[in-house]
Amino acid sequence: xxxxxxxxxxxxxxxxxxxxxxxxxxxxxxxxxxxxxxxxxxxxxxxxxxxxxxxxxxxxxxxxxxxxxxxxxxxxxxxxxxxxxxxxxxxxxxxxxxxxxxxxxxxxxxxxxxxxxxxxxxxxxxxxxxxxxxxxxxxxxxxxxxxxxxxxxxxxxxxxxxxxxxxxxxxxxxxxxxxxxxxxxxxxxxxxxxxxxxxxxxxxxxxxxxxxxxxxxxxxxxxx
Amino acid sequence: xxxxxxxxxxxxxxxxxxxxxxxxxxxxxxxxxxxxxxxxxxxxxxxxxxxxxxxxxxxxxxxxxxxxxxxxxxxxxxxxxxxxxxxxxxxxxxxxxxxxxxxxxxxxxxxxxxxxxxxxxxxxxxxxxxxxxxxxxxxxxxxxxxxxxxxxxxxxxxxxxxxxxxxxxxxxxxxxxxxxxxxxxxxxxxxxxxxxxxxxxxxxxxxxxxxxxxxxxxxxxxxx
DNA sequence: CGGCCATCCTACCTACCGGTAAGTATACTT
DNA sequence: AAGTATACTTACCGGTAGGTAGGATGGCCG
Numbered sequence: 001x002x003x004x005x006x007x008x009x010x011x012x013x014x015x016x017x018x019x020x021x022x023x024x025x026x027x028x029x030x031x032x033x034x035x036x037x038x039x040x041x042x043x044x045x046x047x048x049x050x051x052x053x054x055x056x057x058x059x060x061x062x063x064x065x066x067x068x069x070x071x072x073x074x075x076x077x078x079x080x081x082x083x084x085x086x087x088x089x090x091x092x093x094x095x096x097x098x099x100x101x102x103x104x105x106x107x108x109x110x111x112x113x114x115x116x117x118x119x120x121x122x123x124x125x126x127x128x129x130x131x132x133x134x135x136x137x138x139x140x141x142x143x144x145x146x147x148x149x150x151x152x153x154x155x156x157x158x159x160x161x162x163x164x165x166x167x168x169x170x171x172x173x174x175x176x177x178x179x180x181x182x183x184x185x186x187x188x189x190x191x192x193x194x195x196x197x198x199x200x201x202x203x204x205x206x207x208x209x210x211x212x213x214x215x216x217x218x219x220x221x222x223x224x
Numbered sequence: 225x226x227x228x229x230x231x232x233x234x235x236x237x238x239x240x241x242x243x244x245x246x247x248x249x250x251x252x253x254x255x256x257x258x259x260x261x262x263x264x265x266x267x268x269x270x271x272x273x274x275x276x277x278x279x280x281x282x283x284x285x286x287x288x289x290x291x292x293x294x295x296x297x298x299x300x301x302x303x304x305x306x307x308x309x310x311x312x313x314x315x316x317x318x319x320x321x322x323x324x325x326x327x328x329x330x331x332x333x334x335x336x337x338x339x340x341x342x343x344x345x346x347x348x349x350x351x352x353x354x355x356x357x358x359x360x361x362x363x364x365x366x367x368x369x370x371x372x373x374x375x376x377x378x379x380x381x382x383x384x385x386x387x388x389x390x391x392x393x394x395x396x397x398x399x400x401x402x403x404x405x406x407x408x409x410x411x412x413x414x415x416x417x418x419x420x421x422x423x424x425x426x427x428x429x430x431x432x433x434x435x436x437x438x439x440x441x442x443x444x445x446x447x448x
Numbered sequence: 449c450g451g452c453c454a455t456c457c458t459a460c461c462t463a464c465c466g467g468t469a470a471g472t473a474t475a476c477t478t
Numbered sequence: 479a480a481g482t483a484t485a486c487t488t489a490c491c492g493g494t495a496g497g498t499a500g501g502a503t504g505g506c507c508g
Contacts, residue, residue, distance in 0.1 A: 026486080042349075042356035044268035048466060058487055060468075065485095069466065099435060121353055125266075128411045129349020132266035132356070154434075164436050166429060173405050173418070174429045180408065181401035187352045194397070205390060205398045209433025210378075211323060212388050250456080272496060282457050284498075289455095293496065 027065050029055040031079075034072045039118035042125060043073060044132040070135040077137045080119040084142050087112050088149055098157030103203055105150065106179045110199050113183050121187055150175060178206045251289045253279040255303075258296045263342035266349060267297060268356040294359040301361045304343040308366050311336050312373055322381030327427055329374065330403045334423050337407050345411055374399060402430045 033054035037046040048069050052059045066072040091105040113120050126132060127139045154171045157163030163171060182199045185192050194202060257278035261270040272293050276283045290296040315329040337344050350356060351363045378395045381387030387395060406423045409416050418426060 038354065040354055042266070042268055042354035044266055045354075045357040047464080049464085059466090060488090061486055063467070125349040125353020125356075128408055129345055129353060130262065130264055130266035130269070132349075133269040161436055163434060164432070166434075167425065170422075170425050170429045171434050173409070173426055174402060174434055177401035177403075177405035177426070177430075178398060179401075181397050181404055184352055184404065185397070198394075201391065201394050202397055202401070205394045206401075206430055207433055207435040208388070209431055209435075210387060210390075210395050210398055211431040211433075212385055213437060271494080273494085283496090284458090285456055287497070 026055070026057050026061055030057065030062055030065060030072060031076060035076055035118045035122075038073070038076070038122045042132060043122065043134040073134055074137060076119055077123070077139075080116050080123070081137075081139075081142050083116070084109075084112060085145070088142075088145055092149065097162060098153050098160055099162045099207065102150065102153050102157070102175060103200065105146075105153070106175065106203060107196055107199060109146070110179060110182055110196065114186060117186065120183070124184075124187060147172060147176070174206050175203070178202045250279070250281050250285055254281065254286055254289060254296060255300060259300055259342045259346075262297070262300070262346045266356060267346065267358040297358055298361060300343055301347065301363075304340050304347070305361075305363070305366050307340070308333075308336060309369070312366075312369055316373065321386060322377050322384055323386045323431065326374065326377050326381070326399060327424065329370075329377065330399065330427060331420055331423060333370070333403060334406055334420065338410060338417075341410065344407070348408075348411060371396060371400070398430050399427070402426045 030051060033051045034046075037050055037054060040046075041050075048059055048062060051072070052062050055062075062069075062072060066075055087108045088105075091101070091108050094101055094104050096104070123139065126134050126137075151168055151172050154163055154168050154175070158165060158168070179199070182194045182202055185194060254275060257275045258270075261274055261278060264270075265274075272283055272286060275296070276286050279286075286293075286296060290299055311332045312329075315325070315332050318325055318328050320328070347363065350358050350361075375392055375396050378387055378392050378399070382389060382392070403423070406418045406426055409418060
Protein backbone atom coordinates (compact mmCIF):
# COMPACT_ATOMS: atom_id res chain seq x y z
CA UNK A 1 0.00 0.00 0.00
CA UNK A 2 1.20 3.45 -0.76
CA UNK A 3 1.58 5.94 1.99
CA UNK A 4 0.61 9.44 1.11
CA UNK A 5 3.60 11.70 0.73
CA UNK A 6 3.12 14.66 2.99
CA UNK A 7 4.89 16.99 0.59
CA UNK A 8 3.87 15.66 -2.80
CA UNK A 9 0.88 16.38 -4.97
CA UNK A 10 -1.75 13.65 -5.40
CA UNK A 11 -0.09 11.11 -7.64
CA UNK A 12 -2.53 11.38 -10.54
CA UNK A 13 -3.00 15.11 -10.50
CA UNK A 14 -0.84 17.20 -12.75
CA UNK A 15 0.46 20.40 -11.34
CA UNK A 16 -1.89 23.29 -11.90
CA UNK A 17 -0.68 25.44 -14.74
CA UNK A 18 0.88 28.54 -13.44
CA UNK A 19 2.43 31.13 -15.73
CA UNK A 20 2.05 30.40 -19.44
CA UNK A 21 4.49 27.73 -20.45
CA UNK A 22 7.37 28.90 -22.54
CA UNK A 23 10.01 26.80 -24.19
CA UNK A 24 12.68 27.25 -21.54
CA UNK A 25 10.68 25.94 -18.58
CA UNK A 26 10.66 22.25 -17.75
CA UNK A 27 6.97 22.19 -18.49
CA UNK A 28 7.50 23.79 -21.89
CA UNK A 29 10.46 21.62 -22.78
CA UNK A 30 8.43 18.52 -22.03
CA UNK A 31 5.52 19.73 -24.17
CA UNK A 32 7.78 20.55 -27.08
CA UNK A 33 9.55 17.22 -26.81
CA UNK A 34 6.26 15.36 -26.68
CA UNK A 35 4.89 17.22 -29.69
CA UNK A 36 7.99 16.43 -31.68
CA UNK A 37 8.08 12.75 -30.76
CA UNK A 38 4.35 12.12 -31.08
CA UNK A 39 4.57 13.74 -34.51
CA UNK A 40 7.51 11.57 -35.58
CA UNK A 41 6.52 8.28 -34.01
CA UNK A 42 2.92 8.46 -32.89
CA UNK A 43 1.51 8.31 -29.39
CA UNK A 44 1.81 4.59 -28.71
CA UNK A 45 5.29 4.18 -30.16
CA UNK A 46 6.69 7.12 -28.18
CA UNK A 47 7.96 6.28 -24.70
CA UNK A 48 8.04 8.52 -21.69
CA UNK A 49 11.76 7.89 -21.43
CA UNK A 50 12.29 9.34 -24.90
CA UNK A 51 10.27 12.44 -24.10
CA UNK A 52 12.21 13.21 -20.97
CA UNK A 53 15.52 12.45 -22.66
CA UNK A 54 14.75 14.98 -25.40
CA UNK A 55 13.54 17.48 -22.80
CA UNK A 56 16.64 16.89 -20.68
CA UNK A 57 14.79 16.23 -17.41
CA UNK A 58 14.02 13.21 -15.29
CA UNK A 59 11.09 10.93 -15.84
CA UNK A 60 9.27 11.73 -12.61
CA UNK A 61 9.40 15.40 -13.62
CA UNK A 62 7.00 14.55 -16.40
CA UNK A 63 4.70 12.92 -13.86
CA UNK A 64 5.06 15.88 -11.57
CA UNK A 65 3.78 18.32 -14.20
CA UNK A 66 1.44 16.21 -16.30
CA UNK A 67 0.48 13.26 -14.13
CA UNK A 68 0.94 10.63 -16.80
CA UNK A 69 1.80 10.02 -20.41
CA UNK A 70 -1.87 10.56 -21.14
CA UNK A 71 -1.74 13.84 -19.29
CA UNK A 72 0.88 15.34 -21.54
CA UNK A 73 -0.98 14.19 -24.63
CA UNK A 74 -4.17 15.84 -23.40
CA UNK A 75 -2.29 19.02 -22.59
CA UNK A 76 -0.97 19.13 -26.14
CA UNK A 77 -4.37 18.62 -27.68
CA UNK A 78 -6.02 21.03 -25.32
CA UNK A 79 -3.65 23.83 -26.22
CA UNK A 80 -3.92 23.27 -29.95
CA UNK A 81 -7.69 23.10 -29.97
CA UNK A 82 -8.04 26.16 -27.82
CA UNK A 83 -6.18 28.00 -30.56
CA UNK A 84 -8.44 26.47 -33.17
CA UNK A 85 -11.51 27.67 -31.28
CA UNK A 86 -10.02 31.14 -31.25
CA UNK A 87 -9.81 30.97 -35.04
CA UNK A 88 -13.52 30.32 -35.23
CA UNK A 89 -14.26 33.30 -33.02
CA UNK A 90 -12.12 35.59 -35.15
CA UNK A 91 -13.53 34.31 -38.43
CA UNK A 92 -17.04 34.88 -37.16
CA UNK A 93 -16.25 38.56 -36.76
CA UNK A 94 -15.01 39.02 -40.31
CA UNK A 95 -17.06 40.98 -42.80
CA UNK A 96 -17.92 40.62 -46.44
CA UNK A 97 -20.00 38.40 -48.64
CA UNK A 98 -20.98 34.95 -47.47
CA UNK A 99 -18.70 33.27 -49.98
CA UNK A 100 -15.85 35.58 -49.09
CA UNK A 101 -16.27 34.73 -45.46
CA UNK A 102 -16.24 31.06 -46.27
CA UNK A 103 -12.95 31.58 -48.07
CA UNK A 104 -11.64 33.48 -45.09
CA UNK A 105 -12.71 30.83 -42.59
CA UNK A 106 -11.01 28.14 -44.63
CA UNK A 107 -7.86 30.20 -45.08
CA UNK A 108 -7.58 30.83 -41.35
CA UNK A 109 -8.14 27.19 -40.54
CA UNK A 110 -5.53 26.14 -43.09
CA UNK A 111 -3.05 28.66 -41.75
CA UNK A 112 -3.45 27.42 -38.20
CA UNK A 113 -3.11 23.84 -39.36
CA UNK A 114 0.15 24.66 -41.06
CA UNK A 115 1.51 26.36 -37.97
CA UNK A 116 0.67 23.33 -35.84
CA UNK A 117 1.67 20.56 -38.18
CA UNK A 118 3.03 18.34 -35.44
CA UNK A 119 -0.13 18.27 -33.38
CA UNK A 120 -2.22 18.19 -36.54
CA UNK A 121 -0.51 15.05 -37.71
CA UNK A 122 -1.10 13.32 -34.38
CA UNK A 123 -4.71 14.46 -34.40
CA UNK A 124 -5.24 13.14 -37.90
CA UNK A 125 -3.87 9.74 -37.04
CA UNK A 126 -6.12 9.36 -34.04
CA UNK A 127 -9.27 11.03 -35.34
CA UNK A 128 -9.34 9.10 -38.63
CA UNK A 129 -7.38 6.11 -37.42
CA UNK A 130 -7.36 3.75 -34.44
CA UNK A 131 -7.10 5.23 -30.93
CA UNK A 132 -3.64 3.74 -30.30
CA UNK A 133 -4.08 3.77 -26.54
CA UNK A 134 -4.41 7.53 -26.50
CA UNK A 135 -7.01 8.88 -24.09
CA UNK A 136 -10.28 10.15 -25.50
CA UNK A 137 -10.26 13.78 -26.56
CA UNK A 138 -13.38 15.46 -27.88
CA UNK A 139 -12.15 16.48 -31.32
CA UNK A 140 -15.73 16.60 -32.50
CA UNK A 141 -16.55 19.51 -30.25
CA UNK A 142 -14.40 21.67 -32.50
CA UNK A 143 -15.30 19.96 -35.77
CA UNK A 144 -19.01 20.34 -35.14
CA UNK A 145 -18.57 24.02 -34.41
CA UNK A 146 -16.59 24.49 -37.58
CA UNK A 147 -19.24 22.66 -39.55
CA UNK A 148 -21.99 24.66 -37.92
CA UNK A 149 -20.29 27.91 -38.78
CA UNK A 150 -19.69 26.85 -42.34
CA UNK A 151 -23.24 25.62 -42.72
CA UNK A 152 -24.60 28.94 -41.48
CA UNK A 153 -22.48 30.81 -44.00
CA UNK A 154 -23.60 28.56 -46.84
CA UNK A 155 -27.22 29.08 -45.88
CA UNK A 156 -26.63 32.79 -45.75
CA UNK A 157 -25.08 32.56 -49.20
CA UNK A 158 -28.10 30.72 -50.51
CA UNK A 159 -30.38 33.43 -49.13
CA UNK A 160 -28.21 36.09 -50.74
CA UNK A 161 -28.14 34.35 -54.10
CA UNK A 162 -24.41 33.60 -53.96
CA UNK A 163 -24.67 29.86 -53.34
CA UNK A 164 -26.70 27.44 -55.40
CA UNK A 165 -29.82 25.89 -53.99
CA UNK A 166 -28.77 22.40 -52.97
CA UNK A 167 -28.60 20.28 -49.87
CA UNK A 168 -26.56 22.40 -47.51
CA UNK A 169 -24.79 19.25 -46.29
CA UNK A 170 -23.51 18.52 -49.77
CA UNK A 171 -22.16 22.03 -50.13
CA UNK A 172 -20.61 21.81 -46.69
CA UNK A 173 -18.81 18.56 -47.35
CA UNK A 174 -17.66 19.82 -50.77
CA UNK A 175 -15.99 22.79 -49.08
CA UNK A 176 -14.58 20.72 -46.24
CA UNK A 177 -13.29 18.20 -48.77
CA UNK A 178 -11.35 20.93 -50.51
CA UNK A 179 -9.95 22.24 -47.26
CA UNK A 180 -9.08 18.78 -46.00
CA UNK A 181 -7.27 17.75 -49.15
CA UNK A 182 -5.14 20.88 -48.99
CA UNK A 183 -4.22 19.96 -45.42
CA UNK A 184 -3.66 16.32 -46.29
CA UNK A 185 -1.21 17.18 -49.03
CA UNK A 186 0.56 19.27 -46.41
CA UNK A 187 0.82 16.22 -44.18
CA UNK A 188 2.04 13.62 -46.62
CA UNK A 189 3.66 15.69 -49.40
CA UNK A 190 4.85 19.01 -47.99
CA UNK A 191 6.89 19.55 -51.11
CA UNK A 192 3.59 19.75 -53.00
CA UNK A 193 2.02 22.13 -50.50
CA UNK A 194 -0.73 24.15 -52.15
CA UNK A 195 -0.09 27.09 -49.87
CA UNK A 196 -2.73 29.76 -49.32
CA UNK A 197 -2.85 30.59 -53.03
CA UNK A 198 -3.37 26.95 -53.93
CA UNK A 199 -6.12 26.59 -51.36
CA UNK A 200 -7.86 29.60 -52.82
CA UNK A 201 -7.64 28.19 -56.33
CA UNK A 202 -8.98 24.89 -55.08
CA UNK A 203 -11.89 26.55 -53.37
CA UNK A 204 -12.59 28.53 -56.49
CA UNK A 205 -12.63 25.34 -58.52
CA UNK A 206 -15.17 23.89 -56.12
CA UNK A 207 -17.30 27.02 -56.08
CA UNK A 208 -17.19 27.59 -59.83
CA UNK A 209 -17.53 23.91 -60.61
CA UNK A 210 -15.23 21.51 -62.34
CA UNK A 211 -17.67 20.85 -65.19
CA UNK A 212 -18.45 23.11 -68.08
CA UNK A 213 -21.89 24.53 -67.21
CA UNK A 214 -23.63 22.97 -70.16
CA UNK A 215 -22.18 19.53 -69.42
CA UNK A 216 -24.26 17.69 -66.89
CA UNK A 217 -22.30 14.94 -65.17
CA UNK A 218 -23.89 11.75 -66.33
CA UNK A 219 -25.87 9.97 -63.74
CA UNK A 220 -25.22 6.52 -65.15
CA UNK A 221 -22.50 6.86 -67.76
CA UNK A 222 -21.00 3.45 -67.35
CA UNK A 223 -21.88 -0.17 -67.04
CA UNK A 224 -21.96 -1.29 -63.47
CA UNK B 225 24.58 -17.21 -31.17
CA UNK B 226 21.68 -18.99 -32.70
CA UNK B 227 22.20 -22.27 -34.41
CA UNK B 228 20.25 -22.68 -37.58
CA UNK B 229 17.37 -25.04 -37.17
CA UNK B 230 17.75 -27.71 -39.81
CA UNK B 231 14.02 -27.99 -40.28
CA UNK B 232 12.88 -24.43 -39.93
CA UNK B 233 12.63 -21.65 -42.42
CA UNK B 234 15.12 -18.79 -42.10
CA UNK B 235 14.01 -16.92 -39.04
CA UNK B 236 13.07 -13.71 -40.78
CA UNK B 237 11.46 -15.25 -43.81
CA UNK B 238 7.76 -15.79 -43.74
CA UNK B 239 6.47 -19.01 -45.19
CA UNK B 240 5.85 -18.74 -48.90
CA UNK B 241 2.20 -18.28 -49.54
CA UNK B 242 0.70 -21.51 -50.75
CA UNK B 243 -3.00 -21.77 -51.45
CA UNK B 244 -4.89 -18.51 -51.08
CA UNK B 245 -5.48 -17.82 -47.43
CA UNK B 246 -9.01 -18.33 -46.29
CA UNK B 247 -10.45 -17.55 -42.93
CA UNK B 248 -10.24 -21.04 -41.48
CA UNK B 249 -6.51 -21.59 -41.97
CA UNK B 250 -4.07 -20.49 -39.34
CA UNK B 251 -2.65 -18.02 -41.80
CA UNK B 252 -6.07 -16.58 -42.50
CA UNK B 253 -7.09 -16.47 -38.86
CA UNK B 254 -3.94 -14.55 -38.02
CA UNK B 255 -4.55 -12.04 -40.83
CA UNK B 256 -8.14 -11.49 -39.78
CA UNK B 257 -7.15 -11.07 -36.15
CA UNK B 258 -4.42 -8.62 -37.06
CA UNK B 259 -6.75 -6.59 -39.27
CA UNK B 260 -9.29 -6.40 -36.49
CA UNK B 261 -6.82 -5.41 -33.80
CA UNK B 262 -4.80 -2.98 -35.89
CA UNK B 263 -8.10 -1.35 -36.81
CA UNK B 264 -9.23 -1.08 -33.19
CA UNK B 265 -5.96 -0.21 -31.52
CA UNK B 266 -3.41 0.76 -34.15
CA UNK B 267 -0.21 -0.97 -35.13
CA UNK B 268 2.02 0.08 -32.22
CA UNK B 269 -0.57 -0.49 -29.52
CA UNK B 270 -1.44 -3.97 -30.74
CA UNK B 271 0.72 -6.76 -29.35
CA UNK B 272 1.61 -10.01 -31.01
CA UNK B 273 0.20 -11.83 -27.99
CA UNK B 274 -3.20 -10.25 -28.60
CA UNK B 275 -3.21 -11.19 -32.26
CA UNK B 276 -2.45 -14.81 -31.57
CA UNK B 277 -4.92 -14.94 -28.70
CA UNK B 278 -7.70 -13.74 -30.98
CA UNK B 279 -6.59 -16.13 -33.72
CA UNK B 280 -6.43 -19.00 -31.24
CA UNK B 281 -2.90 -20.08 -32.12
CA UNK B 282 0.51 -19.86 -30.48
CA UNK B 283 2.83 -16.90 -30.83
CA UNK B 284 5.56 -18.71 -32.76
CA UNK B 285 2.92 -19.71 -35.29
CA UNK B 286 2.68 -16.08 -36.29
CA UNK B 287 6.43 -16.01 -36.73
CA UNK B 288 6.29 -19.19 -38.71
CA UNK B 289 3.89 -17.75 -41.28
CA UNK B 290 4.76 -14.06 -41.31
CA UNK B 291 8.27 -13.80 -39.87
CA UNK B 292 7.55 -10.88 -37.58
CA UNK B 293 4.94 -8.42 -36.43
CA UNK B 294 6.05 -6.25 -39.31
CA UNK B 295 5.56 -9.15 -41.68
CA UNK B 296 1.90 -9.56 -40.88
CA UNK B 297 1.32 -5.84 -41.23
CA UNK B 298 2.96 -5.84 -44.67
CA UNK B 299 0.92 -8.86 -45.69
CA UNK B 300 -2.27 -7.01 -44.76
CA UNK B 301 -1.32 -3.91 -46.68
CA UNK B 302 -0.08 -5.88 -49.64
CA UNK B 303 -3.35 -7.74 -49.99
CA UNK B 304 -5.51 -4.65 -49.68
CA UNK B 305 -3.52 -2.59 -52.14
CA UNK B 306 -3.44 -5.38 -54.67
CA UNK B 307 -7.20 -5.20 -54.62
CA UNK B 308 -7.08 -1.45 -54.99
CA UNK B 309 -4.84 -1.79 -58.06
CA UNK B 310 -7.37 -4.16 -59.52
CA UNK B 311 -10.00 -1.47 -59.13
CA UNK B 312 -7.90 0.88 -61.21
CA UNK B 313 -7.56 -1.71 -63.93
CA UNK B 314 -11.28 -2.33 -64.05
CA UNK B 315 -12.19 1.35 -64.01
CA UNK B 316 -9.80 1.97 -66.88
CA UNK B 317 -11.83 -0.42 -69.00
CA UNK B 318 -15.12 1.30 -68.36
CA UNK B 319 -16.84 3.23 -71.12
CA UNK B 320 -18.74 6.49 -71.33
CA UNK B 321 -18.06 10.18 -71.09
CA UNK B 322 -14.96 11.41 -69.32
CA UNK B 323 -16.98 12.82 -66.44
CA UNK B 324 -19.01 9.66 -66.20
CA UNK B 325 -15.85 7.65 -65.99
CA UNK B 326 -14.52 9.91 -63.27
CA UNK B 327 -17.68 9.28 -61.30
CA UNK B 328 -17.28 5.56 -61.89
CA UNK B 329 -13.64 5.54 -60.80
CA UNK B 330 -14.54 7.38 -57.61
CA UNK B 331 -17.51 5.12 -56.92
CA UNK B 332 -15.39 2.00 -57.29
CA UNK B 333 -12.70 3.39 -55.07
CA UNK B 334 -15.23 4.34 -52.43
CA UNK B 335 -16.88 0.95 -52.59
CA UNK B 336 -13.58 -0.84 -52.09
CA UNK B 337 -12.71 1.47 -49.22
CA UNK B 338 -15.97 0.63 -47.51
CA UNK B 339 -15.40 -3.08 -47.91
CA UNK B 340 -11.93 -2.79 -46.38
CA UNK B 341 -12.64 -0.34 -43.62
CA UNK B 342 -10.30 -2.01 -41.16
CA UNK B 343 -7.25 -1.84 -43.35
CA UNK B 344 -8.31 1.56 -44.64
CA UNK B 345 -8.38 2.98 -41.14
CA UNK B 346 -4.89 1.67 -40.41
CA UNK B 347 -3.65 3.00 -43.72
CA UNK B 348 -5.11 6.43 -43.01
CA UNK B 349 -3.47 6.65 -39.62
CA UNK B 350 -0.07 5.82 -41.00
CA UNK B 351 -0.21 7.63 -44.33
CA UNK B 352 -1.45 10.91 -42.88
CA UNK B 353 -0.08 10.38 -39.41
CA UNK B 354 3.19 9.33 -37.79
CA UNK B 355 4.71 5.97 -38.79
CA UNK B 356 4.17 4.42 -35.33
CA UNK B 357 6.94 1.93 -35.76
CA UNK B 358 5.23 0.34 -38.71
CA UNK B 359 7.52 -0.69 -41.54
CA UNK B 360 7.55 1.44 -44.68
CA UNK B 361 4.94 0.53 -47.27
CA UNK B 362 4.73 2.32 -50.59
CA UNK B 363 1.21 3.69 -50.37
CA UNK B 364 2.16 6.34 -52.89
CA UNK B 365 2.64 3.79 -55.63
CA UNK B 366 -1.12 3.34 -55.65
CA UNK B 367 -2.04 6.93 -54.92
CA UNK B 368 0.08 8.23 -57.79
CA UNK B 369 -1.52 5.77 -60.17
CA UNK B 370 -4.96 6.82 -59.03
CA UNK B 371 -4.05 10.47 -59.48
CA UNK B 372 -2.54 9.79 -62.88
CA UNK B 373 -5.66 8.03 -64.03
CA UNK B 374 -7.89 10.79 -62.73
CA UNK B 375 -5.73 13.45 -64.29
CA UNK B 376 -5.89 11.72 -67.67
CA UNK B 377 -9.67 11.59 -67.47
CA UNK B 378 -9.90 15.25 -66.54
CA UNK B 379 -7.67 16.20 -69.45
CA UNK B 380 -9.79 14.10 -71.72
CA UNK B 381 -12.84 15.88 -70.37
CA UNK B 382 -11.27 19.25 -71.11
CA UNK B 383 -10.56 18.16 -74.68
CA UNK B 384 -14.13 16.96 -75.03
CA UNK B 385 -15.59 20.17 -73.62
CA UNK B 386 -16.99 18.50 -70.52
CA UNK B 387 -14.52 19.89 -68.02
CA UNK B 388 -13.65 23.56 -67.63
CA UNK B 389 -10.31 24.84 -68.70
CA UNK B 390 -8.32 25.18 -65.50
CA UNK B 391 -5.17 23.82 -63.94
CA UNK B 392 -5.68 20.13 -64.13
CA UNK B 393 -4.10 19.77 -60.67
CA UNK B 394 -6.79 21.97 -59.13
CA UNK B 395 -9.53 19.91 -60.73
CA UNK B 396 -7.84 16.73 -59.61
CA UNK B 397 -7.52 17.80 -55.99
CA UNK B 398 -11.11 19.07 -55.98
CA UNK B 399 -12.31 15.62 -57.04
CA UNK B 400 -10.01 13.79 -54.67
CA UNK B 401 -11.11 16.12 -51.88
CA UNK B 402 -14.72 15.11 -52.45
CA UNK B 403 -13.85 11.43 -52.52
CA UNK B 404 -11.64 11.68 -49.47
CA UNK B 405 -14.22 13.50 -47.38
CA UNK B 406 -16.79 10.84 -48.17
CA UNK B 407 -14.33 8.22 -47.01
CA UNK B 408 -13.32 10.22 -43.95
CA UNK B 409 -16.91 10.56 -42.78
CA UNK B 410 -17.08 6.79 -43.16
CA UNK B 411 -14.10 6.43 -40.85
CA UNK B 412 -15.07 8.77 -38.05
CA UNK B 413 -18.87 9.00 -38.34
CA UNK B 414 -20.22 5.85 -39.96
CA UNK B 415 -23.69 6.80 -38.84
CA UNK B 416 -23.42 9.78 -41.20
CA UNK B 417 -22.12 7.69 -44.08
CA UNK B 418 -22.92 9.37 -47.39
CA UNK B 419 -23.16 6.02 -49.14
CA UNK B 420 -22.81 5.74 -52.91
CA UNK B 421 -25.75 8.10 -53.44
CA UNK B 422 -24.21 10.70 -51.18
CA UNK B 423 -20.86 10.42 -52.90
CA UNK B 424 -22.54 11.01 -56.24
CA UNK B 425 -24.35 14.07 -54.95
CA UNK B 426 -21.10 15.37 -53.52
CA UNK B 427 -19.28 14.87 -56.78
CA UNK B 428 -22.12 16.57 -58.60
CA UNK B 429 -21.85 19.54 -56.27
CA UNK B 430 -18.15 19.77 -57.04
CA UNK B 431 -18.68 19.39 -60.78
CA UNK B 432 -21.60 21.79 -61.00
CA UNK B 433 -20.08 24.21 -58.56
CA UNK B 434 -21.21 25.39 -55.17
CA UNK B 435 -21.60 29.02 -56.32
CA UNK B 436 -24.37 30.45 -58.40
CA UNK B 437 -22.80 30.91 -61.85
CA UNK B 438 -23.18 34.67 -61.84
CA UNK B 439 -21.60 34.98 -58.39
CA UNK B 440 -17.85 35.06 -58.59
CA UNK B 441 -16.25 34.09 -55.30
CA UNK B 442 -14.59 37.29 -54.10
CA UNK B 443 -10.88 37.25 -54.30
CA UNK B 444 -10.40 39.56 -51.33
CA UNK B 445 -13.77 39.87 -49.67
CA UNK B 446 -12.56 40.31 -46.13
CA UNK B 447 -9.99 42.15 -44.12
CA UNK B 448 -6.95 40.05 -43.46
C1' DC C 449 10.60 -48.60 -40.87
C1' DG C 450 13.14 -44.37 -40.57
C1' DG C 451 14.08 -39.98 -42.36
C1' DC C 452 12.38 -35.77 -43.92
C1' DC C 453 9.35 -32.00 -44.02
C1' DA C 454 5.57 -28.99 -42.75
C1' DT C 455 2.95 -27.30 -39.11
C1' DC C 456 2.37 -26.06 -35.07
C1' DC C 457 3.58 -25.99 -29.75
C1' DT C 458 5.70 -24.80 -24.65
C1' DA C 459 8.89 -22.45 -22.26
C1' DC C 460 12.09 -19.14 -22.28
C1' DC C 461 15.09 -14.96 -23.52
C1' DT C 462 16.54 -9.98 -23.25
C1' DA C 463 15.14 -5.57 -23.16
C1' DC C 464 11.98 -2.27 -21.98
C1' DC C 465 7.38 -0.21 -20.54
C1' DG C 466 4.62 3.34 -17.45
C1' DG C 467 4.57 4.60 -13.10
C1' DT C 468 6.22 5.33 -8.01
C1' DA C 469 8.75 5.58 -3.35
C1' DA C 470 11.87 8.05 -1.11
C1' DG C 471 14.90 11.61 -1.16
C1' DT C 472 17.33 16.32 -2.00
C1' DA C 473 17.62 21.27 -2.53
C1' DT C 474 15.82 25.73 -2.04
C1' DA C 475 12.87 29.40 -0.53
C1' DC C 476 9.71 31.04 2.64
C1' DT C 477 7.07 31.45 7.07
C1' DT C 478 6.37 31.24 11.96
C1' DA D 479 15.38 26.34 14.21
C1' DA D 480 11.55 23.71 12.46
C1' DG D 481 8.05 23.13 9.31
C1' DT D 482 6.03 23.67 4.76
C1' DA D 483 5.77 24.04 -0.16
C1' DT D 484 7.73 23.61 -4.65
C1' DA D 485 10.61 21.63 -8.00
C1' DC D 486 13.08 18.35 -9.21
C1' DT D 487 16.10 13.74 -8.60
C1' DT D 488 17.85 8.47 -8.23
C1' DA D 489 16.61 4.00 -7.83
C1' DC D 490 13.21 0.83 -8.06
C1' DC D 491 8.69 -1.82 -9.03
C1' DG D 492 5.85 -5.26 -11.49
C1' DG D 493 4.62 -6.34 -15.67
C1' DT D 494 5.18 -7.11 -20.66
C1' DA D 495 7.13 -6.30 -25.44
C1' DG D 496 8.95 -8.93 -29.77
C1' DG D 497 11.30 -12.73 -30.78
C1' DT D 498 13.55 -17.68 -30.35
C1' DA D 499 15.26 -22.57 -28.97
C1' DG D 500 13.93 -26.86 -28.85
C1' DG D 501 10.45 -30.01 -29.37
C1' DA D 502 5.98 -32.71 -30.72
C1' DT D 503 2.97 -34.46 -34.24
C1' DG D 504 1.46 -36.25 -38.51
C1' DG D 505 1.97 -37.24 -43.34
C1' DC D 506 4.73 -38.76 -47.12
C1' DC D 507 8.19 -41.41 -49.45
C1' DG D 508 12.06 -44.55 -50.50
